[in-house]
Amino acid sequence: MNISAHKKFRLVAAAVAAQVSLMSTAGMANYQAGQQLMARRDYVGAAGEYFQSYSSPKSAQEKIYSEWGLGKSLQSLGFYYSASKYFSQVVRRGPGPGNPYFRRALEELGTINNTAALGQSHIVQLVRGSNVAPENIPGAARGFYFYYLGAESFEQQKFEKAADFFKRVPSGSSYFAKAQFHLGVIANRAGAHSRAISYFEATRGASGADEWVREQANLNIARVHYETKNFSQSLQFYAQIPRESDNWLEAIFESGWAFFLMTKHNNVLGNIHTLHSPFFENRFFPESYILQAITYLRLCRYDEVQASLEKFRDRYKPVFKDISGLLTEYKGKKSEMFRLVYDYRNGNLNSFRSAWSILDALSRSDAYKESARAVRYSDAEIARLSGIGGKWGSSGLTEDLKDFLSKKKQVAKADSGDKLFDQAAASLEYLRTLSNQTKLIQADMFEGRVDTIRRSLNVTQANDRKVFIGGLQPLQIDQQLEYWPFQGEYWEDELGYYVYNLDDKCNMPGNKPGAAKK
Amino acid sequence: MTRLAPYLMSKLMAAVTAVSLVLSATTAVAAEQFDKYEIRVIRPKYFTKTGRLETGAQLSVVMNQPFIYTYLATGILDYHFSETLAMEGALAYGFSIDKDDKRALDSNFKIKTQILRTQYFMEGGALYTPIYGKYQLTSGQLIYIDMFLSGGVGLTGVNYLYDHCPKPGDAADVTIDPPPSPQTKSYPTFFGGVGQRVFMDKKLSLRWDVRAHIFAYNMADGACVPTTADKTSNTQTNITMQLGAGYFM
Numbered sequence A: 001m002n003i004s005a006h007k008k009f010r011l012v013a014a015a016v017a018a019q020v021s022l023m024s025t026a027g028m029a030n031y032q033a034g035q036q037l038m039a040r041r042d043y044v045g046a047a048g049e050y051f052q053s054y055s056s057p058k059s060a061q062e063k064i065y066s067e068w069g070l071g072k073s074l075q076s077l078g079f080y081y082s083a084s085k086y087f088s089q090v091v092r093r094g095p096g097p098g099n100p101y102f103r104r105a106l107e108e109l110g111t112i113n114n115t116a117a118l119g120q121s122h123i124v125q126l127v128r129g130s131n132v133a134p135e136n137i138p139g140a141a142r143g144f145y146f147y148y149l150g151a152e153s154f155e156q157q158k159f160e161k162a163a164d165f166f167k168r169v170p171s172g173s174s175y176f177a178k179a180q181f182h183l184g185v186i187a188n189r190a191g192a193h194s195r196a197i198s199y200f201e202a203t204r205g206a207s208g209a210d211e212w213v214r215e216q217a218n219l220n221i222a223r224v225h226y227e228t229k230n231f232s233q234s235l236q237f238y239a240q241i242p243r244e245s246d247n248w249l250e251a252i253f254e255s256g257w258a259f260f261l262m263t264k265h266n267n268v269l270g271n272i273h274t275l276h277s278p279f280f281e282n283r284f285f286p287e288s289y290i291l292q293a294i295t296y297l298r299l300c301r302y303d304e305v306q307a308s309l310e311k312f313r314d315r316y317k318p319v320f321k322d323i324s325g326l327l328t329e330y331k332g333k334k335s336e337m338f339r340l341v342y343d344y345r346n347g348n349l350n351s352f353r354s355a356w357s358i359l360d361a362l363s364r365s366d367a368y369k370e371s372a373r374a375v376r377y378s379d380a381e382i383a384r385l386s387g388i389g390g391k392w393g394s395s396g397l398t399e400d401l402k403d404f405l406s407k408k409k410q411v412a413k414a415d416s417g418d419k420l421f422d423q424a425a426a427s428l429e430y431l432r433t434l435s436n437q438t439k440l441i442q443a444d445m446f447e448g449r450v451d452t453i454r455r456s457l458n459v460t461q462a463n464d465r466k467v468f469i470g471g472l473q474p475l476q477i478d479q480q481l482e483y484w485p486f487q488g489e490y491w492e493d494e495l496g497y498y499v500y501n502l503d504d505k506c507n508m509p510g511n512k513p514g515a516a517k518k
Numbered sequence B: 001m002t003r004l005a006p007y008l009m010s011k012l013m014a015a016v017t018a019v020s021l022v023l024s025a026t027t028a029v030a031a032e033q034f035d036k037y038e039i040r041v042i043r044p045k046y047f048t049k050t051g052r053l054e055t056g057a058q059l060s061v062v063m064n065q066p067f068i069y070t071y072l073a074t075g076i077l078d079y080h081f082s083e084t085l086a087m088e089g090a091l092a093y094g095f096s097i098d099k100d101d102k103r104a105l106d107s108n109f110k111i112k113t114q115i116l117r118t119q120y121f122m123e124g125g126a127l128y129t130p131i132y133g134k135y136q137l138t139s140g141q142l143i144y145i146d147m148f149l150s151g152g153v154g155l156t157g158v159n160y161l162y163d164h165c166p167k168p169g170d171a172a173d174v175t176i177d178p179p180p181s182p183q184t185k186s187y188p189t190f191f192g193g194v195g196q197r198v199f200m201d202k203k204l205s206l207r208w209d210v211r212a213h214i215f216a217y218n219m220a221d222g223a224c225v226p227t228t229a230d231k232t233s234n235t236q237t238n239i240t241m242q243l244g245a246g247y248f249m
Helices: A003-022 A025-039 A043-055 A060-076 A080-092 A102-115 A120-127 A139-155 A159-167 A176-189 A193-206 A211-227 A231-238 A248-261 A265-275 A287-298 A302-330 A334-345 A353-363 A366-392 A397-447 A450-457 B023-033 B100-109
Strands: A481-485 A498-500 B009-014 B039-044 B053-062 B068-080 B085-098 B117-136 B142-160 B183-199 B204-218 B233-248
Touching: A025 A043, A025 A060, A043 A060, A043 A366, A043 A397, A060 A080, A060 A102, A080 A102, A080 A120, A080 A366, A080 A397, A102 A120, A102 A139, A120 A139, A120 A397, A139 A159, A139 A176, A159 A176, A176 A193, A176 A211, A193 A211, A211 A231, A211 A248, A231 A248, A248 A265, A248 A287, A265 A287, A265 A498, A265 B039, A287 A302, A287 A397, A302 A334, A302 A353, A302 A397, A334 A353, A334 A366, A334 A397, A353 A366, A353 A397, A366 A397, B053 B085, B053 B204, B068 B117, B068 B233, B085 B100, B085 B142, B117 B183, B142 B204, B183 B233
Parallel strands: none
Antiparallel strands: A481 B039, A498 B039, B009 B117, B053 B068, B053 B233, B068 B085, B085 B117, B117 B142, B142 B183, B183 B204, B204 B233
């Protein structure tokens, strides 16, 4: 418990003391004992006493005070999830004269959510339909409250309403960066690209130590520039995703498309070379083969086009089969998808081996990460309860908290299970679409419709005179470079820096479009 | 070959770092050097030396002396004109310790060995760095290195103690003049060698050098009776092993 929170607690305790003194002291023995223990910082003892008082209150007021005290004592013990149970109960009752701790509980939930993420579904349940007047939301909780209201509307695709909520998140709040990010996404959806970039820039500025938010902002700025055909600027932002990030390969892949539209074919192929390295054999970038094939097609290297398409089929045919089987098996038990991905992540999965690249992608998704965090925190508190629970005797507090934490785990798993199943199904559909594209590319190659493809991709208008070295960086004058030949040996530090050295064969005699061998 | 090979893997290459003045020159160098490779890594150089001053400290040990150990504290100052070419000044000063063999010869067989004790050297020369490379340890850690050749001129100071000379009274039947007083003589020196840097970060490198310091000395300078000594000269080659660190500013 931090000092200021402790002081505030004592102030509130003092404020209600007058009311408490009017009550029957005989019925308040546990509550008063709890307060005394709290003052002595014996939080374990205090929680036990508050729980006794909360479980067998002699009045409605006693239950309210004990509930608050119980939340605070558990929070002071570092049982954040357990404390959130009681604070959430306070918040759910809404503001009013009979609920004096509403504002404080909301603040504490915001604080807890910063320390141990409670999970969006938990918070959205709290704020959904609360219809609390904004003036009743304490300053410290405004960011927390409005951000999650916005997030809920955003998920429901009510973007204008979501934007209204996100705009109410104060700039000093720890939720400000995420709110600005969502505003950027909403602006971009509305076609307001410059405004979107401004929001993403604000996200970068406010992200502080939150690397993930900063990376997402950079990725999205890159995407907006890509959409508006400012490919060089797009690459600048893709290049800011650090190597150790989960987003790095995504940046390498997406920047490959930017290079393609800039007709920097050797850079495209270099990026794909990184994606296809043995280091990333379990990563899911099937579209990279399509990009590789059409890049070779642009260079009139038909044998390589054929090879790329065959590699796609060789690699993803078994994936298609396994992911289809997986979806069939889990259709009636989506909630178990979390366990499946969890087992994959921990190296305990031996089935669906060909679909591991998709499971890997799922294990990096927000849906999985959020639930995995909830399970981890819940398990940690359950383990600690086993150690501390003896001090609470047969009061029932340990069982009550264990029951709550177990349910929280179940809900988290079920929530993410649904989402993970949907994402897996989307991956299957994506593979199906790409498979159809390979047929089109092959047909175009045989029919000699390369020029048609070129026109449809509008590549010639997007050319850029800059020369790019590896790492998505434009070559600088006077820059000192190092060159390493690739001779079949992958070095980890070279990933992302490959550049091919291939000529365009389209002007070679006998190699006109349509010359591909059937 | 995979990166998981059990031993050190090396990737050495001729330094082709493009210290270009114009954009096209850079790409031209790359294109020529790697024309035959379909796939290349092109990236900013990890460690750049051009235009940087390197200061360093080393411990130099003369390796090829049978009767003494010679240790010299060595300071170096380099300026790197480019990634491959640098000029260097070095100043070393130290002392020698007799080996047990020398003492045993004297005490057991009354054999007094005449030796050249190197007290200092000061040299200036050039470094040429044709090789830049990297190692990958089995742990996955990468180590960047370069290898260089060195050559130049300077002075070597030899300290003559005349402790091998008979002293008056050593023999009863002959009159022996007292040996000359200890002195240090300097001789023009040529040196050449090879060395390697291991880059720890963007400023610090560990460094070793093996160098041959060749100088001609006058035989009479070490003689017990200089007036009657043979005045011809002889050449001496000191092979030094130098270990230390360099700091790039």
